[in-house]
Amino acid sequence: MKFLQRRPSVERKKNRNGFLFCLPWCIGFLLFFFIPLIQSIAFSFSKVSVTTSGFELDFVGLENYYYILFQSPEYVDNLLDTLTTFGQQIPIIFVLSLIIAMILNSKFKGRTFFRSLYFIPVIIATGVVMRYLSGSVALQSMQGSAGDLETAYTGTMVNFQQFFEQMGIPESVSSMVFRYVNDIFNLIWQCGVHIILFISGLQAIPQSLYEVSKVEGATKWEEFWFVTIPCLGNTIVLVIVYSVIEFCVSTGNAVIQQAYTVLQKQQIYHISAAMLWLYFLIVACMIGLIFYLFNRLCLKKWQ
């Protein structure tokens, strides 16, 4: 009897095939991802010298990290700079793409047109093209002599800075607003994929929930906070992760840029690896913190 039970059932046998489906991926994962990742950690703790038959590693401990933190010019500045931009941009992109996705998800005339227009950045927004677009003479000529974009959109007829000051809004607030306005092109062009993710998340929310909330007499505002946002839980996590990755990968990122210069121009592999790992660890901690807060403050409340 025991023997019979141990014999793999048909179902079990079939499930074994599942592993065969994954086998190529597992090999590839080890070969093209896991081993290089381990090597890259090893690089950051040692001195790499390229020889004719590959490369050699000399273990030096934390020397590389010490070098980039205390001796290398600019690294710490770049790191702080990147993290501030990160902190400023991610929330704005997040909110903006959620708003756009909610509008594009509702029913109105010309929805398809606007959708196909808003997905264009997904197709062409990349480091190289973006550099040409945002640094183009075209934009600069529009910016006029003042050199900022607000004049490009409004002309020089209205001085908004003065206008805000007269309204009694402190300069720190208005300058922050202007920074975002100046960056609007950049911000909106980064929203493409996030909008797609949000739309597909919004589609997954069952319509019956909205009907129930309507019957219960919820306002739009309550509906948003108690139906839409909780149902978007997974999407929100995915979007945050995605924006962080996108930010890491983008060539406009000062740390990545520096690591790249060190790598390509000076061929110092270990310093570059250490720079990337330190940056990545900080970013990973930040993602972890976001998740923790998200779980603690939001998800617990809704349950």
Added chain:
Amino acid sequence: MNLFQKSNRPAVDRSTARLMFRYRATNFLVSFFRYAFLICIGYIIIMQLLFVVSYAFRPESQIDDPSVVWIPRSLTLENFKIAIEAMDYFRALGTTMGVQVLSGLIEVFSCSLVAYGIARFRFKGRNLIFFLAIAMIMIPPQMTAVPMSLNFAHFDVFGILGLIGKIIGKDIRPNLLDTGFTFWLPSLFGVGLRSGLFVFIYRQFFKGLPKELEEAAYIDGANPLTTYIRVILPSSGVAMLTVSIFSIVWHWNDYYLSVLYFSSNYPLSVMLDQINSNIFNTTGILAGGADGAAMAGVFLFILPPLIMYMILQRKFIASIDRVGIVG
């Protein structure tokens, strides 16, 4: 947004009429602000593209002319001639097609294979594989790119080739750098550019497929592989469309890996990056002075993906509603 629907019944008394007026007014305001918002943002998106087009066809003399803003006084193809020459356009296009786009297409299939395995079979380690795929999304390619490029210079499969080489006494590890294999091989195994995300999308999609599809195939005597090829792949067109658009576009636009893996025979994205210095080398015009040519280069670079997008746009947008990327 459709909270307040028009009712067809005629208004009976004054309070109903007032309510209806209020509904209509709200409706009108909501749609007014919606369109205003959409048009504003849409303008920011489209403005850049129009500028690219406007500059690409503009003669050099009119670029610094403050009286010409949008529409140039005369059109020229001179910029395109310079850009095609400086980018070595048709050779670079060939490289991009043969290396990047091809490996993007390979990835569409290889990722669906592993996603099918973890979505439809229950075996030990299934969750681990899924977790690793997610981890792959989170770790940027910059982390692994450098060791990869060093490994590709002396390509080895788990040290086997090196071992054989030691026995024979000859180094038989091939140098794959500067060849298409640097992109094809990872894609073939489903671990190429952003493949973690594609595995995720496919897995979510396969999870939603009805079980009966496969059961019918098994009863008819198909083995899992034929089931996958004959039944699953044909019915997952929507997911494949989404993934292939993303995959092709991201491979097309890839710059970082191309620069690392290639030392000549660059694909388009790298050539576009170098266009200004190339123009300077051939014609002696300083970078920035040839802005029209750079814009023509951008135009030529984004044209093929844009055409692809315009053709597939309707299906792509419909597929986003149906794939349920997040599920």
